[in-house]
Amino acid sequence: MSVLKVIEVLGNSTVSFDDAVKNVVTEVSKTVKNIKSVYVKDMQATVNNNQVAEYRVTTKVTFAITA
Numbered sequence: 001m002s003v004l005k006v007i008e009v010l011g012n013s014t015v016s017f018d019d020a021v022k023n024v025v026t027e028v029s030k031t032v033k034n035i036k037s038v039y040v041k042d043m044q045a046t047v048n049n050n051q052v053a054e055y056r057v058t059t060k061v062t063f064a065i066t067a
Contacts, residue, residue, distance in 0.1 A: 003066045004036065012056045017043050020057045034064040 011024035017040075025038060042058040 006062050017055045020055045037062045
């Protein structure tokens with residue numbers, strides 16, 4: 001039986017939503033092991049001069065705390 005934990009993490013990127021999610025996984029994996037999934041809860045973008053300036057995601061990262 002495994003026990004899983006879920007944490008909410010915000011991420012951003014100037015490239016894309018996909019890149020913002022990858023940034024979340026990269027940063028979380030520095031301190032959290034056994035990441036199982038990332039659920040994208042919300043997406044937002046900031047706009048400057050009628051251009052998308054930044055992509056933002058709110059995610060839920062699930063990881064195993066016991067195997």
